[in-house]
Amino acid sequence: MTTDTLRAPRTFSDWIPASWAYPDTGATRDLRLDFMRGFVIPLLFASHFEYFSALMFIGWERIGVISTAEIFVILSGIVVGMVYGKKVKQAGVAAAMPGLISRSVALYRISVLMILTIAALRFIPWLDTTIITTFHDPYGGKTFQLYPPIDASIFQVISKALLLQIGPHQFQIVGMYVVMFILFTPLVFFMLAKRQLGLLLGASWVLYLINLGSNPFFRPTNAQFEYAFPILSWQLLYVHGMVAGYYKQEVVQFFSATAWGKRLVALCIALSLGFIVFTWNHPLQQFPEWARLHFVPADTFLHWYNTYFTKNTLGIGRLVNVVVLFIAIYTLMTLCWQPLNRMLGWFFIPLGQASLYVFFIHVFLLLLIANTPLPSYENFWINTGIHIGLLALVWVLVKRQFLFRWIPH
Template identity: 35%
Template sequence: MDQASPGISGRSVPGPDLTSLYGRHGYPPTPGGRDLRFDFLRGFAMLSVVAAHLEMFSWFNFLFWERLGIISAAELFVVASGLVLGLVNRRVIDKAGLEEAAVRLLRRSFVLWRALVVTVALIVLIARLGLIDMTAVTTFTDRWAAQTYSLIPSADLPWRRQVALVLTMRASPHQIQILSLYIILLALAPLLLWMLGRRLFGAYFALTWVLYFLGSLRTEGDTRLFGMQFEYAFPILYWQVYFTHALAVGYFRAEIAGWLADAARRRLVVGAAVVLALAFFLFAQTTANSTFPAWSRLNLITPERFQGLYDVYFQKGRPGLPRLLNVAVFFMAFYALLTYFWQPIHKALGWLLIPLGEASLYVFLMHLVFIVLIDQIPGYFDVIPDWHEVWPGRIWINTALYLGTILGLWALVRNKVLFEVVPR
């Protein structure tokens, strides 16, 4: 956090003494500089993204398949992005005005849209030529229901219709569909920042929660606002809540830091977040997911009870209030962990996660290449990812493939491969 950050009027808002707050193992004071904790967290989210999209069971599933809490990498990514946008654009607004911030946000939204369109167009072209099997990114298979859905325009459609589907983000690989959500949220961000700057808190939070509850009133499968493909996984009526609240926290970060400068208040907030995060962690260990071995699951409640609670409150596509709370306290606890123990954590994993987080868009797009390459192994993604199918031998191969993918992406980032072409 910054020691001093300009307020909305241009005056400095005093912040806490970071050295005394964080201790000798904590995050160093970097007033006005880039917060590497956010890059670290986004890099961590990338680990989870790869684990989810490499549809095979490895040792990393025990971390990233909703076992640290009922959370996903997508939620961490949206929250981190909202926080960074709020923080950065507060500075831009204070220095150059809202118009400059709006131009930057809309330009970034266009860059992401262009990257998505070009990526989908390349995938469609390669699939049509038949030079390599692109099934892993052109279809989505619900392996439990044994049903496959096409994610690219049908070749039987008129070419104009195919182009329209791609341009309007109605067709894209499921692995990168969250980009469509983010593109829309970025386009809406100038309005949200204007409301925050005018201190229209009542209207701001009323708007986000009205949209959320409108989503909850819709029947399952009917939560799409724009009729886009990504809304099946990331309904904007629900998922905008993560972004809008994170944006507000980032925007008023200096004021929040000043409020938390009181030691007793800070201990209460951090302690509550850690306790709740641990409670959700324990709840996640009672998972009814039978793909995990029995020895890895706690028997605190019955699988039926867990599934009943999950279906009502914890679905990713229709997150209830408990899931929203889980995401919030996990992020707070993780951020506090990085804040107070940054030096050893950075030494152990910073070399890997910070580069991945700094180039998160690049990593997000390039991980499709590794998915396609692994899918060339005959039958590799054709079975339900399940512990009982991979133990004792194949799980080690799967884990090696996962680590190879992560290290491969890291190497691409470190060597800036295609940085001139692929946006970061």
């Protein structure tokens, strides 16, 4: 037995059968990331179809003080870094630009199409579009109009749509991704190609910290999404995700084959569990008493939450949570891929591979359900049926590639 073997830290992976591991063939497509994006979809439904159901016990920040947005943004950055980064490494930034421009145009087009379609639906007299044309702040008790008055000129509506200044709040994260993709992606690849990694990450942190300490925070694009997702704050996740995707092999090698990497994985798992325990102390009255912990007093929890875990400016606690949870889940799927894939891959992977399509479709499903009597029953089992039924419907639409020709996926 060598000295290195004696010093190697033992981890829980030593007790997991090697046959369960993910078969990493070196392919650009990583099914673990597709699986994770698919897992986000039920959490998305829990956030936007706000009917309390069994789904809320995994949504509503129950697996950590994070939302679907953080996971979606970091995954988007990783995938962009992997897919387009491969071309950048082989042929340079210029060779990747046509693909980047094409994707940017497709994302922008689908965002404007969504905004204008909802604007037109408001003129159907028997259709109540309130759920997607307004935003109600449950904490402040205020309701915000997300569209101009129905008698506004068509030129005003179109101009605001083109600038992404209006639209359903359930789709606004896609608007953020459009701007992020156009403004940051070419610059990040340029700096990576020039081997300016330190300068890139340093600049990203400076922008984040400037906005974190600003009151009110900066909204340079003046787009609607910046009220919830200010670009200077949220670029941090996207940029670091791109870097992780670009250097994926090196990052994976560090965490899986070095002693320090393994220690950090163990720390990420421990912190993830700690954040789960912490968030279960949230004094949400919707959850029954048995589903809430009381280790942290309600006043203390809310103070910490509002100080370190704010969503719009991506509080430092929320940022740490999403990073450690991502590493923990990715490690779990790497080591236990075969059983997880057999159990749930058939459902999550197709949804993850068509996540943009699901984002588009779910807005219209939300409008459809809101115009039925079902939500008014406010019944846990009816609500659970709504969520399960909608998820099943979306899965079928994806498998049948319904409207894939027109809706980017």
